[in-house]
Amino acid sequence: MIAIIAEKPSVGREIARITGATEAKDGYMEGNGYSVTWALGHLVQLALPGTYGYMRTSGDNLPLLPDPFQLVIRQRKTDRGMVTDPVAAKQLRTIDSVFSRCSAIIVATDASREGELIFRYIYSYLGYTKPFRRLWISSLTDEAIRKGLSELKEGTEYDSLYHAADCRAKADWLVGINASQALAIASGTFNQSLGRVQTPTLAMICARFKENREFVPTDYWQLSVTLKKGDDFKQFRHVDNIPEKTEADRLYDRITTDSMATITKTERKRGFQAPPLLYDLTALQKDCNVHLDLSAEKTLAVAQSLYEKKLISYPRTGSRYIPDDVMRQVPDLLRGVIGMKEFREYGGTLDWDNLSTRSVNAGKVTDHHALIVTGVHPVMETLNEQEQAVYRMIAGRMLEAFSPACEKETLVIEAAVDGLTFRSHSVSMVKPGWRAVFNRSEDKEKDEETENKGTAGFDGSETVPVSGRSLAKKKTMPKPLYTEASLLAAMESCGKELADEEAREAMKELGIGTPATRAAVIATLFKREYVERSGKALVPTDKGMAVYEAVKKMRVADVELTGSWGKTLMQI
Numbered sequence: 001m002i003a004i005i006a007e008k009p010s011v012g013r014e015i016a017r018i019t020g021a022t023e024a025k026d027g028y029m030e031g032n033g034y035s036v037t038w039a040l041g042h043l044v045q046l047a048l049p050g051t052y053g054y055m056r057t058s059g060d061n062l063p064l065l066p067d068p069f070q071l072v073i074r075q076r077k078t079d080r081g082m083v084t085d086p087v088a089a090k091q092l093r094t095i096d097s098v099f100s101r102c103s104a105i106i107v108a109t110d111a112s113r114e115g116e117l118i119f120r121y122i123y124s125y126l127g128y129t130k131p132f133r134r135l136w137i138s139s140l141t142d143e144a145i146r147k148g149l150s151e152l153k154e155g156t157e158y159d160s161l162y163h164a165a166d167c168r169a170k171a172d173w174l175v176g177i178n179a180s181q182a183l184a185i186a187s188g189t190f191n192q193s194l195g196r197v198q199t200p201t202l203a204m205i206c207a208r209f210k211e212n213r214e215f216v217p218t219d220y221w222q223l224s225v226t227l228k229k230g231d232d233f234k235q236f237r238h239v240d241n242i243p244e245k246t247e248a249d250r251l252y253d254r255i256t257t258d259s260m261a262t263i264t265k266t267e268r269k270r271g272f273q274a275p276p277l278l279y280d281l282t283a284l285q286k287d288c289n290v291h292l293d294l295s296a297e298k299t300l301a302v303a304q305s306l307y308e309k310k311l312i313s314y315p316r317t318g319s320r321y322i323p324d325d326v327m328r329q330v331p332d333l334l335r336g337v338i339g340m341k342e343f344r345e346y347g348g349t350l351d352w353d354n355l356s357t358r359s360v361n362a363g364k365v366t367d368h369h370a371l372i373v374t375g376v377h378p379v380m381e382t383l384n385e386q387e388q389a390v391y392r393m394i395a396g397r398m399l400e401a402f403s404p405a406c407e408k409e410t411l412v413i414e415a416a417v418d419g420l421t422f423r424s425h426s427v428s429m430v431k432p433g434w435r436a437v438f439n440r441s442e443d444k445e446k447d448e449e450t451e452n453k454g455t456a457g458f459d460g461s462e463t464v465p466v467s468g469r470s471l472a473k474k475k476t477m478p479k480p481l482y483t484e485a486s487l488l489a490a491m492e493s494c495g496k497e498l499a500d501e502e503a504r505e506a507m508k509e510l511g512i513g514t515p516a517t518r519a520a521v522i523a524t525l526f527k528r529e530y531v532e533r534s535g536k537a538l539v540p541t542d543k544g545m546a547v548y549e550a551v552k553k554m555r556v557a558d559v560e561l562t563g564s565w566g567k568t569l570m571q572i
Contacts, residue, residue: 003102004036007109012038027094044121047072060507072123105132117165190231203557206548215478221248226468232456236422259466272405275434277320278359278370281505281515289485296519310376322369323362337395355402403434
């Protein structure tokens with residue numbers, strides 16, 4: 001008998017169907033020489049301080065440094081304190097029974113760091129030494145499962161993945177338990193917690209909130225002139241903002257109804273905006289927050305559901321690239337996408353012979369390739385509203401990623417008026433390329449915002465009268481409060497403000513958390529009542545701000561430190 005262990009019942013039953021294990025038992029499936037069982041998430045966890053004899057919070061006990069760490073069955077919080085989860089205990093007995101009757105084990109938990117940890121902790125807690133092999137797949141289609149079962153890897157090939165996950169779990173324990181107890185002792189309150197990723201994330205939210213609220217706006221002035229040509233006109237803005245009102249008034253008065261403008265520069269440039277990379281989980285969560293108003297946690301839950309329905313590849317990926325062998329499947333997958341009514345019109349314009357290969361780079365694929373749809377075509381009516389919306393996002397992003405670049409033309413005209421330089425800057429779209437897939441106004445870049453009104457055209461060196469002038473008072477603006485989308489971006493790049501997509505990709509190794517855990521970290525901040533929503537903005541509560549003020553100068557709140565730990569774990 002060969003035992004197979006999956007991470008979730010739904011996945012286990014799919015694998016059981018493929019292997020012929022069709023007889024349903026309590027907590028597993030059996031048949032055709034296989035017993036297929038499943039975990040229910042983390043059935044086994046690192047023991048809490050009480051297991052090591054630490055029964056009360058005391059400074060004399062700190063730091064708590066278990067040696068060795070012990071594993072226990074999953075605990076849950078009750079009025080009587082932490083107790084063993086009976087559901088976890090029952091399923092663990094089932095797994096033990098299945099493993100005891102088998103000659104070999106196939107590991108089919110999620111093909112990720114966390115999935116590896118789930119199995120290894122179960123395997124270690126139950127005390128097994130039987131050999132095991134690894135099923136490593138990126139989708140749950142029948143084809144992918146069969147291919148994975150025919151190409152099983154030795155379990156030892158994933159030892160480094162397990163060690164990285166184990167180190168992360170123990171680091172979380174050491175930082176979280178010790179820091180939380182130290183804070184409790186120092187503050188006299190016992191309903192607060194700190195964490196290796198949780199606290200730096202809270203620090204980013206609180207620091208941005210304070211910066212925003214304490215920001216003192218500064219006045220400045222913008223001077224503009226209007227130049228007329230025939231029946232058309234164009235507005236030009238002075239090249240510099242003017243910080244003082246007296247100076248602004250002086251320059252404004254300098255221009256009269258008799259003033260003439262000489263065109264000194266006319267420059268047209270063609271530029272190309274490359275198609276976006278395919279989604280990883282974080283990029284999907286950001287876009288779903290912006291366009292669908294879904295939280296990171298909800299987006300992950302919906303993506304997981306689509307994965308289990310075989311409609312998309314493994315969602316907890318940190319890569320935005322695919323290898324060459326997957327690229328060979330892309331044309332067929334795209335034909336399925338353009339069969340959707342939303343993309344049918346755009347699909348008729350797609351150049352199949354010149355698909356973009358920007359997202360094709362095997363060297364940048366980590367444990368899993370980027371998020372893509374599978375060859376299984378959904379019956380949209382069977383999906384709920386959120387599943388439909390997220391599936392459209394992923395499918396549309398595939399179309400965008402393999403479409404041609406967006407071609408734009410930038411027109412810059414400069415004019416001299418009474419010794420002052422004015423400039424008109426406008427951007428027009430020549431060929432929309434990938435931008436035509438969704439054609440969303442909110443996708444416009446800053447350089448496409450209309451800075452100057454009017455459509456009049458001017459040639460170099462011509463002189464035209466000034467037909468109007470204006471002076472507008474403006475105020476400097478603070479950095480906006482974090483939304484979930486912008487917080488995810490900040491977590492990905494250790495708080496650095498990076499607008500460029502490639503720069504963000506380069507910073508990924510220094511991010512805090514992982515694509516799979518960032519949603520849970522944000523959810524924890526809400527659960528702890530450290531953070532709340534104000535519209536789309538994330539703002540700290542009084543409780544969250546108090547924690548931040550207590551630890552803001554400590555290393556536990558240091559984003560860069562946590563990011564460097566994450567990078568080290570990736571290298572194990």
